[in-house]
Amino acid sequence: MSIETIIGKTVSRWMEGKGDFSDVVISSRIRLARNLEGYPFPNVLSESVAGEVITAVQDAVAKISHEPGPLEFFNLASLSALERFILVEKHLISPIHAESPVGRSVLLKEDQSVSIMVNEEDHLRIQCILPGLNLNDAWSFASQIDDLLEDTLNISYSEILGYLTACPTNVGTGLRASAMVHLPGLVLTHQVNLVLGLLPQLGLAVRGLYGEGSEIIGNLFQVSNQVTIGKTEEDILSNISAVVSQIVDREREARQAMLSEAKDQLEDKVWRAFGTLANARMMPAHEALTLLSDLRLGMDLGIITCPQPEVYNELIVITSPAYLQYLTGREMSAAALDVERAKLIRSRLCL
């Protein structure tokens, strides 16, 4: 399996089919931070020792024969900058991992549901993404991989603190569970700050589409746990699942309130978004995400029945700058990218 195969596959597993609450929850992600005993943390790792860590992980992964199925190894430094940034857009690696590729690598499952970053902030970042609200299955997958790796690798673990990590905020379970939620109803009814403002008190954080420090666009929010220590994995998962399902309820209420109180305005918003997406000849990335959000809302409320939600999931990834550059096979100006983005969106919406 080449990087071209991974990248060329526009539809990742989390974009397909429907999970629970998939009218609001786009995807669920689990990330486990792990480190190998006897090696410094990656931020102080020389290139040669980083290579030793990578080799140890590769050997351990090679011994995994059954589930989660084959994981392909990629040395980040051997990928082009464009390829690395596409992996970021596909949520398979972090921006930090893409920006400094030397001594770093990633292991990927072909359906893009599993990725393992090696030598990011920690030696191992095991990640699993699934569609809808399904943190438990994502956790099972990630945990299974973790167990299989621990059969071979000597993982830093303290009986008192739990898993040891480069940053104290990950110590303990090393678990970050997050759900990407689409909240146009709460945004349009000006309730989003009220609802999401309660999350810090519940030990949860909110971020944008591309994680920490990223802007909120397209009404997409990532809700994740802040605290990784002092609780079991099960407690962390049940807390975030409960909160996310509360958010889903609020979002659905907001949507229904708009449908009953401002149906014309809502239908207008949805159809205008469709009309613009299906006809524009230049489409900036930010506007695309905003209009796709309106369109997705219309799909979820049955205002517009074609195209399907899967098209939305695919488009929010493949219309990102790096992926678009890859699809067209050449370096482009921002204006030329906008033309290609518009063309790609039209091809998906106008069948």
Added chain:
Amino acid sequence: MSIETIIGKTVSRWMEGKGDFSDVVISSRIRLARNLEGYPFPNVLSESVAGEVITAVQDAVAKISHEPGPLEFFNLASLSALERFILVEKHLISPIHAESPVGRSVLLKEDQSVSIMVNEEDHLRIQCILPGLNLNDAWSFASQIDDLLEDTLNISYSEILGYLTACPTNVGTGLRASAMVHLPGLVLTHQVNLVLGLLPQLGLAVRGLYGEGSEIIGNLFQVSNQVTIGKTEEDILSNISAVVSQIVDREREARQAMLSEAKDQLEDKVWRAFGTLANARMMPAHEALTLLSDLRLGMDLGIITCPQPEVYNELIVITSPAYLQYLTGREMSAAALDVERAKLIRSRLCL
């Protein structure tokens, strides 16, 4: 022929077919101001004397057997306010004429190319509208009617001053010639003030879609002569025709410059307008005119080949508030009007 027949006919003669320069000049209009000797001007006319003027005009019109064909008489006070405002939107009567209907009337030709307002600012306002730049034919029609009426009516005329009118600005020929021009190219390239700013020096005035004092919307401008005295009708017409054809040249140059320098942006603008018009569920009047202007520009440049320019001509009239109210047959809130306007536009654009 009832007022319903006139009003129900959505397409007026000036909206059909193509005149000269019809990519820029929507319509040409001639208006002649005439007054009957022995009667005070309408602003000081009692209702009963106003009635005498109307009767005299009716009698004179009844004697016209051949061209311009039958002219139907309507007492404005017998029309509803809605019907009167539709006549304004169709450019058949002036806003002033619609607002104070008592003692006023109008004579209309079925194809809506000819209208004669009785007791507006002057006793007679003979008007003819044709498509494209065609002031000469419009003048011939209006003049022919004028001649036929003068066979019967005693028109106020001074050998020194020419035709006498209520307002000194109309004295002389009593002729107002105007062309409605669509100038998106000059507006988008920020040249419109420069080009139209020269007109006062050439004895011409610029107004909005609904005449004097009306706002500029949809990039539509009415260019007309300021001076009615000291020149022959032929001089007035050849002056305005020459200036308008210069404006047409500048507008075409601006459009071609945009096509060669900003083709993507231009195509984007046109297709977004189409997408929004063809999909919106609420469409305010002002936005409709703005988007229809973009769409019409695209039609004229061959960017979009369907719908045809005639659809634009029809839509700029039938999406006006009064006409829309008439089409739906009921009084509506502004929001409900926006819904109906969107529906009407979709029905014309999405075949």
